[in-house]
Amino acid sequence: MTWFKALAVFGQELITDPRPIGAACPSSPRLARRVARMVGNSPEHYVLEIGAGTGSITSALLKHCVPPERLIALERSASMVRLLQQRFQGVRIIEGDACELTSLLARSGVSDLGRITHIVSSLPLRSLQPDQVQLITGEFLKLMKQRTQLIQYTYNLRHGSRELFDRLYQRSSSVVWLNLPPARVEAFSTVPATEPRSGSRKRPPAKPAPFVLTGGTKVVNASPRH
Numbered sequence: 650m651t652w653f654k655a656l657a658v659f660g661q662e663l664i665t666d667p668r669p670i671g672a673a674c675p676s677s678p679r680l681a682r683r684v685a686r687m688v689g690n691s692p693e694h695y696v697l698e699i700g701a702g703t704g705s706i707t708s709a710l711l712k713h714c715v716p717p718e719r720l721i722a723l724e725r726s727a728s729m730v731r732l733l734q735q736r737f738q739g740v741r742i743i744e745g746d747a748c749e750l751t752s753l754l755a756r757s758g759v760s761d762l763g764r765i766t767h768i769v770s771s772l773p774l775r776s777l778q779p780d781q782v783q784l785i786t787g788e789f790l791k792l793m794k795q796r797t798q799l800i801q802y803t804y805n806l807r808h809g810s811r812e813l814f815d816r817l818y819q820r821s822s823s824v825v826w827l828n829l830p831p832a833r834v835e836a837f838s839t840v841p842a843t844e845p846r847s848g849s850r851k852r853p854p855a856k857p858a859p860f861v862l863t864g865g866t867k868v869v870n871a872s873p874r875h
């Protein structure tokens with residue numbers, strides 16, 4: 650049922666406004682698992698998903714990487730946001746444009762942006778307008794500390810997304826053939842692979858706190874800051 654509903658919402662959006670969708674259908678389970686594997690699973694992980702769509706990647710992130718209180722999902726389409734809210738209880742879902750990412754997060758009451766360890770982006774950066782892409786990559790950079798990884802997939806198998814993130818280092822890259830179309834998934838960070846990421850030797854907290862949300866926002870599964 651969810652699968653059919655997701656496909657219907659995705660198809661409707663694709664017909665109405667194809668450019669920001671930038672894909673023929675939602676990501677395959679294989680692509681979603683690859684992204685999740687690149688994120689990994691640790692009590693230190695806090696994930697910000699951009700362009701969550703109908704939730705293919707969201708679902709894999711929740712299954713393999715983080716509990717709902719350590720995941721924030723951003724999506725611009727109101728109908729997709731409604732579907733995400735129905736599908737994923739406890740995940741903070743924000744409706745808005747990634748061009749305004751940092752101010753959107755602040756307005757939504759996410760006060761501890763420094764906690765974000767992974768940005769997972771499904772944005773179709775090759776089909777968006779160049780000025781939008783410039784704003785979005787600038788917003789990503791604002792959020793990226795030394796330990797943050799950006800995971801982005803693209804259907805440009807040959808070149809990937811490297812030229813769009815020329816201020817970042819590519820940490821890994823691989824192709825997922827079982828997707829329509831096949832996709833290249835890449836991880837980027839602000840430090841080269843040889844340098845240890847700051848905090849990588851720190852022990853994780855015994856009980857990780859959820860993202861801290863302030864300002865009267867509706868919070869599910871959140872407990873007070875430690």
Ligand SMILES: C[S@@+](CC[C@H](N)C(=O)[O-])C[C@H]1O[C@@H](n2cnc3c(N)ncnc32)[C@H](O)[C@@H]1O
Nearest residue numbers: 669672675676700701702705724725746747771
């Ligand atoms: C290729 S689809 C991926 C959907 C889903 N993550 C998946 O993998 O099936 C891209 C998604 O990014 C969203 N999107 C595009 N531009 C956006 C923007 N500027 N801000 C937020 N979301 C955006 C679209 O609405 C769409 O849901």
